[in-house]
Amino acid sequence: MKFGVGQPFRRVEDQRFITGTGRYTDDIHYDGEAYGFVVRSPVAHGLLNGVDAEAAREMPGVLAIYTGDDLATDGIGTLPAVIVLDHVEGGRMPTPPYHPLAQGKVTYLGQPVAFVVAESALQALEAAEAVMLNIEDLPAVVDPVAAFADDAPQLHPEAPGNLALHWAHGDVATTEAALKASHRVVELEVVNNRIVVASMEPRNAIGLYDGETGDFTLVTGSQGSHMIRAWLFEALFGLPAEKLRVITPDVGGGFGMKAIPYPEQGLVLYAARKLGRPVRWQSTRAEAFLSDTQGRDNLSRARLGLDADNRFTALMVETMAPCGGALSAFGVYCPTLSGPPMAPGVYRIPIVATDVRIAYTNNAPMDAYRGAGRPEAAYLIERIVDKAARQLGLAPEALRALNMIAPEEMPHTTGAGVTYDSGDFAAVMRTAMQAADWAGFPARRAQADGLMRGIGLGYYIERTGVPGKEGAVVEIAADGAVTVHVGTQSTGQGHETTYVQMTAETLGIPPERITVKTGDTDQPLPSAGGTVASRSMVHGGGALRLATGDVLGKAHAEAAKLLDSDPREVEFEDGAFHVPGTNRHVGLLEVAAKAGGLTGIGDFEQLIGTFPNGAHICEVAVDPDTGSITVERYTVVDDFGRVLNPLVLSGQVHGGIAQGIGQAMLERVVYDADSGQLLSGSFMDYGIPRAEDLPFFEVATQNVPCTTNPLGIKGAGEAGAIGAPPAFVNAVIDALSSLGITELDMPLTPFRVWEAIEAAKTG
Ligand code: SMO
Known part of the structure; x- marks a missing residue:
């Protein structure tokens, strides 16, 4: 059947999107609507002593200016913490209140402080500029190491020492003992860089209120209208979910960031009820850099034990991560429930533990970004396995093959307690190596054109669903x-x-x-x-x-x-x-x-996750004079269980690879360590990957049906972003290995690579 399952049926929605007739939230208008603009904190940390909106209120077209005090008076609640865990020592993690508009203090740069509503967008913006904030600056911390220091400024009284959560997965003492008894221990420290989500369509929301029935409507770009309603409405308004209808029209990218409720969605509903008019808000790109939740950002130290036959014995991971200045709905999810259970990757490692400390920091709240914790886990294991192979003088694929869980061991419960239902990792790796002409690489490397070439493998597995x-x-x-x-x-x-x-x-x-x-x-x-x-x-x-x-x-x-x-x-x-x-x-x-x-x-x-997995192989050429990297070849073979539409599937994988290489090569959110100001607040300062940064991708599947769902499918949406960073970094380290370079942290910008090359030459 020409349109049946498995056929490369063309995307029916693309006609709409490429002819400009998509219908996004910003395309939807209501009679009598007013425009909101959010006044945001210009400092990362401070005491909010007052908001002077008197002059602004007199400006043309201004309908209202709301502050945290107004919301408190009207009994508006706080943004929900959906994931709340226990400390490893016992006791619940603190959940400092996350008000839609700051009350008493500001704890992150760009935090909403006041909401201006006017007849036009321009009038709202102009009035917002006239709102005077009386904020007494406090010292800021922007990373967990600084936040955990003894003399660090304290963000929330509920969280002494800025500790949001100290959590552990697996048994740390047993793992330490197993490492001690191991023949060899390989150690690696990595930074998983903080990145913005950069959805093509920034966030937005329109609030409507029916004064007769008391019913609300929220139109908003989201990853699910039901989720937003469930998490946002009762928490803020104390009303049953049925009183709110949420509509999400076309959406231009979410990547996890739009799965969660935001202050602005509450603000438009609040203002609509107060004013009896529809109220709309549209984020600018500049606001997106400040106020969308951001992703990744871990500092991890891993130790991998091996026996005398090079078989893995144990893995211990210690991670520090920030959650930003306010606790987002899933603010602690990525480095806890999501990443650590996937720490062993596709390998037989009998004993695995992770210790995680999460800190409050004066910057944008952290939350899910394509993969949400699983990319961090895959990056760490694939980097340390590569490093172990180099230390042992083994081919990285050989050490991998030796330790990979075999198909006949399925279902297999890993050392991190997760049961994989299916997969043939070694076979998929071999297919990918063949497709990438791995065997022909030495000849390509030998080209005498002055470039340093490398090839790298990243084998990812993730738990989806x-x-x-x-x-x-x-x-x-x-x-x-x-x-x-x-x-x-x-x-x-x-x-x-x-x-x-x-x-x-x-x-x-x-x-x-x-x-x-x-x-x-x-x-x-x-x-x-x-x-x-x-x-x-x-x-x-x-x-x-x-x-x-x-x-x-x-x-x-x-x-x-x-x-x-x-x-x-x-x-x-x-x-x-x-x-x-x-x-x-x-x-x-x-x-x-x-x-x-x-x-x-x-x-x-x-109830059971699916386990897509696959091999990413990246080939790079590094210019030793400039440190710039060209991705010369990129090959992926995935096991997605069963393919519904190979064309749509490839699109998913391509986009994921672009985001993964983007993180590994270019992207990095930078906050000034002293002031907490954002130094990478636009695409002039923040490197987003462009078509010219990427090669054509060679993408194929080699599927082993999933045994735990009736369709046999393994989720494919995030996979590309998970496999790409380790493949890319392993390739660059391979290129530079003749200089004795064994470690480099993302993003591998030309400057960072050039510096490493210069240091290796002189050192
Ligand atoms: S990063 Mo996703 O929407 O689980």
């Missing part, structure tokens, strides 16, 4: 139009294509008859989560499979009546029911028409 439910509804209207309701949200992934493809194949209906609806809490869904952790095709796809099965079951019964046959004699094939051996048949759409429409409901629960 936050356990939980997802619903789907398939409606076949009497006129033959098919509507698919799902709760997961496309932020560019191509859901309108993949869900249509699945529905078209199962129902035998042409894809152009099928419309996918998403992004509205008023949809008739039995349950809905959203798009995080590469879960849409596993969870949403699972729900859709149940929903199409349900609608076919109902149609089957109706068809049997129409065909005057026993249902057991009726078969379904190519969109029609027929009775074998007779000429009696009736099309599904005709059945639906005669029944006045049919509806199928699917409610799917997936």
